[in-house]
Structure formats: C-alpha cells, structure tokens
Amino acid sequence: MIESLSVEWKVFVNVYIENGKVFKVEFSKNPVEEKFVSTTAKMLKKDLEKYFSGRRVDFRKYDVDLRVSSFVKSVLEIVKNIPYGKVVTYGYLARILKTSPRAIGIALKLNPVPVIIPCHRVVAKDGLGGFSAGVWIKRELLKLEGATFLSQQL
C-alpha cells in the first residue's frame, strides 16, 4: 500500500512511500493529499520539517526503492552517503566510477528521490550545475545546509 505526505517549503515537497520504502519525491506547486499511517512515514515527515527548518538531518536511515538502471543505482548509492552540508563535483564521481561527468549528470537527473538522496550536493567544477526541478531549488537547498565553498555563487 502506498502512502503519501507533503511538506511545505519554498514549494511543496511531496513524498510517496510503498512498503516502508520511499520511491518518489517531487517538488510541486501543489501539495499531495496526505495518506500515511506507518511509523516510517511519520518519522520522515518530522525529519523533513526539521530539515527544511534548517536543522541537520541524516536521511541515510530511510530505505529507498530505486526503480532505475544499475548504472544510475551505482551513482545514487554513492551520492546517498555525501554528508549534510558537503559538496562534491560531477567529475569527482566520474573518476570513482570510471565514467564521464556527463554520464553522472544524466544519472542524477534520473534520481527519483531528491533530498532523501541528496543529488543537490553534486555540483559542477566551476558553478552549480543543473537541477531538473529548477536550479534555484538546488541553490536554496545548499543555502539551507550552509554548504561552504560555494558561498560566492550562492
């Protein structure tokens, strides 16, 4: 059974959970109708509210259901472990996985669970890089976390 919840921030952040696993997070102009009962969902809602109020949260404790290719999964598994407030580049991940920065960008675009898997913490060598929901959201997320070495262009 599928649960849904919504948190308001700059936009609405809608989250979908199935069998205790988060499988989709979306940024939207409108909230989703909330239907959740599990302790996981309740805890996640509180954590999201805490996170968007600017406090440190580690989302690694949540299980995710990644319905993506094995390549994308391998990228996201690494990104999931980038700590709060820290930032790496596309090129850095490319070197780890022996692929191209371009391919890393594609994989991140396919991340079904932004925020939970913090793809916003991956930036370009000389700038912010892209973000499918809008670069301004990426900028606000990094601002929220106080990500350091980008402060000039934030």
Added chain:
DNA sequence: GACGACTTGTTAT
C-alpha cells in the same frame, strides 16, 4: 568569458 571537442548513459528513431 566564449567556443569547440570529447565524453558516455539514456532516449528516441
């Protein structure tokens, strides 16, 4: 700073 070449997984043809 702008531009082209190179890259590589995904997507469309």
Added chain:
DNA sequence: ATAACAAGTCGTC
C-alpha cells in the same frame, strides 16, 4: 542498431 541529446569538463582564443 544507430543517432541525437544532456544536471560536464578540458584546452584554446
């Protein structure tokens, strides 16, 4: 199977 595309990067002007 093949070509076009993209959330990048590097060398050159």
